[in-house]
Amino acid sequence: MSDQVPVISMRLPQREFAEAFGASFERFGFAMVEDHGLDQELVDQAWEKTREFFALPDAEKRAYVLQGRAGARGYTPFGTEIAKDAQHVDLKEFWHVGRDLPEGHPLSDSMPPNIWPDRPAGFRDALEPLFGEFDRVGGQLLAAIAIYLGLNDDWFEGPVSDGNSVLRLLHYPPVDGTAPGIRAGAHEDINLITLLLGAEEAGLEIKGRDGEWLPVNPPQGALAVNVGDMLQRLTNHRLPSTTHQVRNPDAGRASKARYSMPFFLHLRSDFPIRTLPGCIDAEHPNRYPDAILADDYLRERLIEIGLMKA
Structure with a gap:
């Protein structure tokens, strides 16, 4: 396979798509997916409301910070999140x-209710159904991964039912040349898979096997999709959770804000992450003989990136 993350159409027959998508995941930990079927009207509305929200005064946005919730809902201010082992905080708010x-749902303790801002008008009306759209398309991508791994196409349905997924609206303000750090430091995602809109603006890069950074620039409207640490663990690293970053813009774009919209598709909080038997053999012994609950794993990682206190 070439050293470029491929663009794959979801209009392909399911098994053909599954083979191409899974092969890209196995090679890069990333794939670019077009013809995904997300409701474009909802996507357009969400971009509009995202820009309007982040343009609000800082004090107004900070009224939606939920203390003690590790940023799980509502607003997280600029300069809060830090990549694992990084020296500087990321240059973003979300x-x-x-x-x-x-x-009364049994998972309510790990999944608090949403809060919604008073402004901009229509924020909830745009974002609530878009969450459902991402959830739907994410399920289709997981079905393809299941097929690639030799499982039934519905294997992931139970593990992600009522899963702790999160839609993040990201704003990277214009970059001051003297600012320390970068927009998003080198990191891996915690979750199962991530579906990202907005990567057309240059900056997203993945770390190749040779240690060099490879740009990921999807066609307009396409998704950048990547393996998270939970799927890496589940597959005994057959599908790698690849290190990626969002570098600062070149001088000509430094005055421009960057917006993106990742959907972090998570397992159920009470799902035990246990290595798939089909990903274990003599050449690939089980790296994780002990299972761990998805919520326990998530908490460990949130502490590492500064969103939760130990």
């Missing part, structure tokens, strides 16, 4: 939309 569970 808003989180999660799954709302019915009252």
Whole structure:
């Protein structure tokens, strides 16, 4: 395979798509996916409301910081999150939309209800259904991964049912040349898979096997999709969670803000992450003989990136 992350159409027959998508995941930990079927009207509305929200006064945005919730819902201010082992905080701010569970649901302790800002008008109306759209398309991508791994195409349905997924609205303000750090330091995602809109603006890079940084620039409207640490662990590293970053813009773009919209697709909080038997053999012994609950794993990682206190 060439040293470019491929662009793959979801209009391909399911098994053909699964083979191409899975092969890209196995080689790069990333794939670019077009013809994904996300409701474009909802996507357009969400971009509009995202820009309007982040243009609000800082004090107004900070009214939606939820203390003690590790940024799981609402607003996380600029300069809060830091990549594992990084020296400087990321140059970004973000808003989180999660799954709302019915009252009395057994997973409610790990998944608080959403909060919604008073402004801009229509924010909830745009973002709530878009969460559902990402969830739907994410399920289709997981079905392809299941097929690639030799599992039934519905294997992931139970593990992600009522999963702790999060839609993040990201704003990277214009970059001051004297600012320490970069927009998003080198990191791996915690979750199962990530579906990202907005990577057309240059900056997203993945670390290749040779240690060099490789740009990922999807076609307009396409998704950049990547393996998270939970899927890496589940597959005994057959599907790698690749280190990636968002570098600072070149001088000509430094005065421009960058917006992106990742959907972090998570397992159920009570799902035990246990290595798939089909990913273990004599040449690939089980790296993780002990299972760990998805919520326990998430907490460990949130502490590492500064969103939760030990």
